[in-house]
Amino acid sequence: MRYGNERGLEKATKSRVKAKIEWNIEYLVSLDERAERDAGDILSLIVQYFEAIGSSGNSINLGIGDLDHDLFDVLKEEAVRRITSGYNKYTQTAGIPDLREEVAKYYQRRWKCEITSKNVIITPGASNALFMSIASVLRGGGEVVIPTPTFPSFSALTLIMGGRVYEVPTRMEEGFKPRAETIASKLGEKTCAVIINSPSNPTGSIYDEDLIGALVDECKRRGVYIISDEVYERFDYTGRYTSLAKFWDSYDRIIIVNSFSKTLAMTGWRLGYMVIPEHLYSRVMRLQAFINACPPSVAQYVALFALRSPEVERLIDAKVAEYRDRRDGMWRELSEAGVQVLLPEGGIFLFPKIPLEMDSEAFCNRLAKSKGVITIPGRAFGAGGERHFRITISAPINTLTEAARRIASFIEECRASK
Numbered sequence: 001m002r003y004g005n006e007r008g009l010e011k012a013t014k015s016r017v018k019a020k021i022e023w024n025i026e027y028l029v030s031l032d033e034r035a036e037r038d039a040g041d042i043l044s045l046i047v048q049y050f051e052a053i054g055s056s057g058n059s060i061n062l063g064i065g066d067l068d069h070d071l072f073d074v075l076k077e078e079a080v081r082r083i084t085s086g087y088n089k090y091t092q093t094a095g096i097p098d099l100r101e102e103v104a105k106y107y108q109r110r111w112k113c114e115i116t117s118k119n120v121i122i123t124p125g126a127s128n129a130l131f132m133s134i135a136s137v138l139r140g141g142g143e144v145v146i147p148t149p150t151f152p153s154f155s156a157l158t159l160i161m162g163g164r165v166y167e168v169p170t171r172m173e174e175g176f177k178p179r180a181e182t183i184a185s186k187l188g189e190k191t192c193a194v195i196i197n198s199p200s201n202p203t204g205s206i207y208d209e210d211l212i213g214a215l216v217d218e219c220k221r222r223g224v225y226i227i228s229d230e231v232y233e234r235f236d237y238t239g240r241y242t243s244l245a246k247f248w249d250s251y252d253r254i255i256i257v258n259s260f261s262k263t264l265a266m267t268g269w270r271l272g273y274m275v276i277p278e279h280l281y282s283r284v285m286r287l288q289a290f291i292n293a294c295p296p297s298v299a300q301y302v303a304l305f306a307l308r309s310p311e312v313e314r315l316i317d318a319k320v321a322e323y324r325d326r327r328d329g330m331w332r333e334l335s336e337a338g339v340q341v342l343l344p345e346g347g348i349f350l351f352p353k354i355p356l357e358m359d360s361e362a363f364c365n366r367l368a369k370s371k372g373v374i375t376i377p378g379r380a381f382g383a384g385g386e387r388h389f390r391i392t393i394s395a396p397i398n399t400l401t402e403a404a405r406r407i408a409s410f411i412e413e414c415r416a417s418k
């Protein structure tokens with residue numbers, strides 16, 4: 001009898017395990033198909049960012065969203081010190097407490113809000129924080145509303161996770177900023193989140209306090225999460241940059257994604273963070289534990305040093321001033337060449353209009369082939385991006401001037417050959 005029961009149990013367990021494996025396989029296959037079908041197009045354009053690194057040769061590569069300066073020397077020294085004194089193991093899953101505390105203090109100081117270390121989870125880059133943000137709020141069959149042109153990961157991640165994307169195209173004539181009422185009209189029963197990015201990659205627009213406040217109000221009315229990607233926060237050329245943190249105390253469905261990648265020019269170190277409401281903490285911690293185990297150790301100590309260092313603060317300010325000069329120079333050169341381009345309010349990109357009857361991929365390919373200037377087709381950034389191309393200003397001013405000269409001559413040659 002006992003034997004019979006055990007056999008029955010074994011059989012039942014086996015069939016449960018088999019069903020689970022089959023379900024997992026099916027899940028993986030469907031994830032793969034989704035990535036292939038829906039996000040494949042976006043992904044292939046993202047891959048171009050990285051392929052451009054290898055193919056630059058003697059050409060001018062203005063395709064990559066990376067900084068052209070190295071990690072500051074004081075931070076390299078801190079990294080070496082930490083490596084040699086044994087900080088090479090796992091850390092706490094949410095990140096080292098001192099760093100979480102320091103991030104929280106930064107928000108309290110700057111935005112006068114009640115973010116505490118319990119709201120902060122350190123992640124391997126903003127990319128990972130974006131993944132965990134979307135994963136933690138996307139219900140089955142849920143929808144995400146995204147003003148575009150914007151960073152392609154928002155749509156790609158949503159699609160990969162089985163969600164639906166509603167793009168809200170913005171117009172250059174309106175500074176590439178959405179109207180709150182247009183966003184509101186897209187929020188429905190199934191909407192889980194709105195994702196914004198200011199300063200924007202690729203447009204350089206900064207959402208002011210009124211716009212962010214209006215978007216928060218609309219999300220609040222519908223109980224929808226608002227996720228704000230603020231990785232370019234330090235690259236503000238207007239003094240009007242506002243973090244979503246300003247509204248933290250007024251709504252409990254706010255998620256802020258940020259990174260040390262751009263501010264500290266440490267893109268390869270993979271360190272970012274997310275600021276989340278406490279009710280999401282255990283959900284995100286489960287994702288973090290299973291996906292990342294913990295954020296990278298030495299990078300966290302480097303970031304902690306940076307946040308506490310007035311010297312690093314001055315070095316960042318000096319770099320941002322340099323980027324402002326580059327932005328001014330590149331914008332002037334292109335405008336004088338008759339290219340329509342907004343003066344970016346922030347970030348590290350310009351997003352000019354293509355002044356020819358050519359789609360954005362054809363324009364960028366032909367520009368790269370004939371003049372060796374690598375840029376990214378606006379199509380990669382979603383609806384509203386197609387008639388544009390993205391240029392990074394992450395290069396010395398002489399290089400940017402030379403690139404602008406080549407772009408102008410390419411346009412002239414195309415016009416002449418018509």
Ligand SMILES: Cc1ncc(COP(=O)(O)O)c(C=O)c1O
Nearest residue numbers: 065125126127151201259261272
């Ligand atoms: C808007 C935006 N968000 C997130 C990221 C990813 O940042 P990280 O290097 O921290 O993953 C980038 C990188 O280019 C970006 O432009």
